[in-house]
Amino acid sequence: MHGDSGDRFELHRWLYRTMFTIRTVEERLARSFMAGLIHGACHTYVGEEAVATGVCAGLTDDDAVFSTHRGHGHALAKGVSPAALIAELYGRETGVSHGRGGSMHLFAPEIGLMGTSGIVGPCILQAAGAGYSAKLLESGRVGVAFFGDGAVGNGAFHEGLNLAAIYDLPVLFICENNLYATEVPFSHASRNPDVASRASGYGIPGVMVDGNDVLAVHEAAIEALRRARAGEGPTLIEAKTYRTRPHAEGMGLTGVYRTEEEVAEWREKDPISRFRRRILSEETMTESDLDRIESDIRNEVDEAEREAAAAPWPDGGTAPSHVYRETT
Amino acid sequence: MTERTFTEAAREALSDAMDADPTIFVVGEGAGERGGNFETTAGLYEKHGPVRLCDTPICERGFIGMCTGAAMTGTRPVVDFMFTDFILDGLGELINQTSKMQYMSNGRLKMPMVLRGCIGIGHSAATHHSGSYYPLFVHIPGFRVALPSNPADAKGLFATALRSEDPVFFMEHRHLLNLKGPVPEGEHRVPFGQAAVAREGTDATVVALTVMVHHALQIAEELSSEGISLEIIDPRTVAPLDTETILESVRKTGRLLIVDETFMPCGIGAEISAHVTEHGFDELDAPIKRLNGAHVPTPYSPSLEQAVIPDRTSIEQAVRELLAE
Structure with a gap:
């Protein structure tokens, strides 16, 4: 947890480091994809870093995060190392899922990353389930679902929010509204342009935040976490944001669904440079502090990539194991 | 008890x-x-x-x-x-x-x-x-x-x-x-993957699931008066499936009928049949027989409903056909 210490320097440092790590890893992965080092799909989180970072800054390792197909940012913000993430996309034994998952199946339950997913919607229900466990066990844990605007039209959104609401479950529903489900505009998929307003249909609070403002996201998450831990039930947070890379690497940056101008406008609202300006104006860190953070992270990620590329492949003989816990 | x-x-x-x-x-x-x-x-x-x-x-x-x-x-x-x-x-x-x-x-x-x-x-x-x-x-x-x-x-x-x-x-x-x-009173656990031999017999093996076990047992009782001896196996779990108990029985009887209320295509009977063919072909004295519910959505009217499930008559007929092979 990085939001409770009251130490603004520490918080800003963590937020900046985390966002910049996500950006650096994603850009590295994009290059690796072009180089043929990634064997399957690769959906990057570039442009949306403030959401995962702002939320995860308030979480402990015991809080359970359920993520999406665009989940690298959530994994890194939850504490997965760049080396373990890159190695997973490279299909290596040292990957966070030991090569079983790739980009869309990142698991690190020991630090509360309960999986990214190739299917849109189920994370919402599973986060409600983590909330149910927390309620039954009185553990104080919180379930967190990250999902996109594309999940909002899915039945899981309705059922998950309703279940969490009626049982007062400690859950955060974080909708990363990046305006497009793959390449289908949200304006086409919904008559209601906002997601947060739907919360009232379930009798729970719905909060809309600027998803490119990491402090605004963090503040909303802290209040939702307070509610959750106090037994007051779930909160829906809609973070308005935008991905400034293609839906998946190898696809076009624009297409019939959006224009170069729109992408350029959103790049102007880049969450990292925005936070950098904020830090400098609040004087929590200096230019040289930030430059040092950036160069350290670049070195770390380069090293992580080299480590991943040199890591062994999983032994094919282990492919059948872990289907069942028990053998018969 | x-x-x-x-x-x-x-x-x-x-x-x-x-x-x-x-x-x-x-x-x-x-x-x-x-x-x-x-x-x-x-x-x-x-x-x-x-x-x-x-x-x-x-x-x-x-x-x-x-x-x-x-x-x-x-x-x-x-x-x-x-x-x-x-x-x-x-x-x-x-x-x-x-x-x-x-x-x-x-x-x-x-x-x-x-x-x-x-x-x-x-x-x-x-x-x-x-x-x-x-x-x-x-x-x-x-x-x-x-x-x-x-x-x-x-x-x-x-x-x-x-x-x-x-x-x-x-x-x-x-x-x-x-x-x-x-x-049984108190703690009682049945392990998964262990079939029960619900009745021992020597002339044919009948693997039956859930309610069909009871039909098969009744048929076995009735046919015993004719000197026909059926072995009835209740798998109890189908994942995992105790194929060894089934194979062992087939080694003894040489004949196998699988009775299951669910649909035939790609069903439990198909799985058992394939397994016994692969691992016990030489033990078989007759082709393996399957009896399943009809491959149709379940109808409402009692007369239609009865027509889509295996009953004692159809099980008995299947057993007689198997023994005649």
Whole structure:
């Protein structure tokens, strides 16, 4: 947890480091994809870093995060190392899922990353389930679902929010509204342009935040976490944001669904440079502090990539194991 | 031994397990104060309260997904789905999520989740309340499927399911719910993957599932007066399936009939037949025979309904044909 210490320097440092790590890893992965080092799909989180970072800054390792197909940012913000993430996309034994998952199946339950997913919607229900466990066990844990605007039209959104609401479950529903489900505009998929307003249909609070403002996201998450831990039930947070890379690497940056101008406008609202300006104006860190953070992270990620590329492949003989816990 | 109905026996297992393990909770429509549509949870709400006996809205996908998340985070959910037809809305959750979490997490997550409820044709319940569908779940890696045919096994298999770290389907044929039989008192567990030889015999092997076990036993009794000796095998679980007990029986009898109320194509009979052909071909004195329910949606009218399920007449005929080969 990085939001409770009251130490603004520490918080800003963590937020900046985390966002910049996500950006650096994603850009590295994009290059690796072009180089043929990634064997399957690769959906990057570039442009949306403030959401995962702002939320995860308030979480402990015991809080359970359920993520999406665009989940690298959530994994890194939850504490997965760049080396373990890159190695997973490279299909290596040292990957966070030991090569079983790739980009869309990142698991690190020991630090509360309960999986990214190739299917849109189920994370919402599973986060409600983590909330149910927390309620039954009185553990104080919180379930967190990250999902996109594309999940909002899915039945899981309705059922998950309703279940969490009626049982007062400690859950955060974080909708990363990046305006497009793959390449289908949200304006086409919904008559209601906002997601947060739907919360009232379930009798729970719905909060809309600027998803490119990491402090605004963090503040909303802290209040939702307070509610959750106090037994007051779930909160829906809609973070308005935008991905400034293609839906998946190898696809076009624009297409019939959006224009170069729109992408350029959103790049102007880049969450990292925005936070950098904020830090400098609040004087929590200096230019040289930030430059040092950036160069350290670049070195770390380069090293992580080299480590991943040199890591062994999983032994094919282990492919059948872990289907069942028990053998018969 | 005490005389109990099938439902009472399973409830005893649930009650004992809930006393011993505070992480167990039950969800379902009417599973709470009402005590379950089939009295599966009667009396438990009073004891354990609304968080452990949780009434749900009618949203099978929702609560299956929720229970999947709960099982991933330290509790042991029991989904009481009333009729198996209802969980088809949650198939995506079950097949894409529940069954795969242990594997995708490289064994770091457990999935201790029990899915229990009613299967089977009868009572003019028609096509949305008569499904069984268990072959579907046998096909998927990651699931266990238990099919008890009597009260003792209902208790023993449910007790095992409630302590399994893998997701288990515990499927109760509607015709069996009120069946009475002797049930061991106290702790009683039946391990998965161990078939029961329900009757020993030498002329032909009949593998029968759930309610068909009782039909097969009756036919065996009737035919014994003609000097025909049938061996009846009740697999009890179909995932895992105890193929060794079946093979051993076929080595003795040389003839095999599989009787299953569910559909024939890609079914349990097909699986057993393929296995015995692969591993016991030389033991066979006749082609393996299958008898299944008709490959049609379940009709309503009693006369139509009766026409789509194996009954004693069709089982007897199948046995006679097998012996004539």
